[in-house]
Amino acid sequence: MKRILTGIKPTGKIHLGNYFAVVKELLEMQNKYEVFLMIADLHAQTIPYFPQELKQTIYDLVKSLIALGINTKKVTIFKQSDIPAHLYLFWFLTTISYMGELSRMHEFKEQREKYGKEGIGVGIFLYPVLMTADIILYNTDIVPVGEDQRQHLELCRELTKRFNNRFKTNFKIPEIYLNPETAKIMSLQDPTKKMSKSNPGGCLEIFDSLKKIKEKILKSVTDSEKEIKYDPINKPGISNLMTIFKYLTQKSYLEIEELFKNKSYYEFKLEIFKAFTKYFSRARKIKQKISNKKIDLILKKSAKKINIIANRNLDNILKKMGLK
Ligand code: TRP
Numbered sequence: 165m166k167r168i169l170t171g172i173k174p175t176g177k178i179h180l181g182n183y184f185a186v187v188k189e190l191l192e193m194q195n196k197y198e199v200f201l202m203i204a205d206l207h208a209q210t211i212p213y214f215p216q217e218l219k220q221t222i223y224d225l226v227k228s229l230i231a232l233g234i235n236t237k238k239v240t241i242f243k244q245s246d247i248p249a250h251l252y253l254f255w256f257l258t259t260i261s262y263m264g265e266l267s268r269m270h271e272f273k274e275q276r277e278k279y280g281k282e283g284i285g286v287g288i289f290l291y292p293v294l295m296t297a298d299i300i301l302y303n304t305d306i307v308p309v310g311e312d313q314r315q316h317l318e319l320c321r322e323l324t325k326r327f328n329n330r331f332k333t334n335f336k337i338p339e340i341y342l343n344p345e346t347a348k349i350m351s352l353q354d355p356t357k358k359m360s361k362s363n364p365g366g367c368l369e370i371f372d373s374l375k376k377i378k379e380k381i382l383k384s385v386t387d388s389e390k391e392i393k394y395d396p397i398n399k400p401g402i403s404n405l406m407t408i409f410k411y412l413t414q415k416s417y418l419e420i421e422e423l424f425k426n427k428s429y430y431e432f433k434l435e436i437f438k439a440f441t442k443y444f445s446r447a448r449k450i451k452q453k454i455s456n457k458k459i460d461l462i463l464k465k466s467a468k469k470i471n472i473i474a475n476r477n478l479d480n481i482l483k484k485m486g487l488k
Contacts, residue, residue: 171204181359210287231451246467249474352384355400
């Protein structure tokens with residue numbers, strides 16, 4: 165059976181964009197593949213954070229994933245920081261990575277703008293090298309990610325080939341899996357940008373209060389026309405709302421246009437809110453019932469299982485590298 169691995173950074177609450185780009189994909193994949201789902205807490209540390217908050221965010225993230233349908237009998241959800249072997253392999257990989265190629269990563273360049281050349285953390289610079297370690301330590305076949313991670317994964321493939329050549333290892337070169345369609349949920353406030361936590365007003369967190377969700381949907385940016393028509397170039401706001409409605413109801417764009425002929429944007433937005441409530445109502449109920457203690461148990465059990473696999477592979481790597 166093919167092995168899938170992906171990582172989710174615990175830096176905020178799960179939003180609609182995350183859900184349709186990654187979580188929904190995993191719900192399908194868990195029935196077909198062996199899935200390792202990693203909570204990338206070490207990656208989350210690359211931006212300033214509060215320790216107690218990180219801890220709560222991790223609980224919240226794992227609960228959300230389970231409530232949304234990730235089946236822990238099929239999927240191994242584990243915490244990156246529970247597996248020390250990642251950091252060994254990460255270090256080895258830094259020794260064959262070039263400053264030039266890491267400096268060319270979009271995410272690094274963006275962050276460098278924000279922090280200034282001197283102020284940017286080295287962790288952000290090395291971020292894709294740690295990702296490579298996460299992936300190849302398990303001989304992962306396929307890595308499903310959102311479009312924003314494509315460049316990191318291309319680098320990962322490059323580093324893996326280089327490592328194999330240099331140390332005569334036999335790591336699989338992981339395949340990148342991008343779902344071309346679902347990665348495209350845009351911000352409700354600025355439909356030219358992807359929905360993201362960095363623009364809270366335009367971001368629908370799945371487990372937020374219904375009042376807030378309704379408010380955000382009703383306030384979403386549209387245009388000065390009246391027609392509900394799919395036209396991402398001229399009507400990016402309405403088109404984005406249509407995409408959201410399409411995923412929530414499994415209706416096609418044409419069906420949606422038909423359904424809302426002669427209806428106002430306001431009526432359409434109310435229907436989106438209703439569809440959202442219906443789609444996630446079960447998950448919202450389940451999430452409330454999951455305790456922190458249950459999450460502790462799940463993570464403890466998976467750490468045990470994953471450490472066995474990781475340490476076995478690390479042992480082989482150490483031998484190949486002349487360290488053992
Ligand atoms: N960097 C990824 C993100 O921000 C998270 C991540 C960490 C990841 N390690 C990974 C994704 C390994 C895929 C594979 O979304």
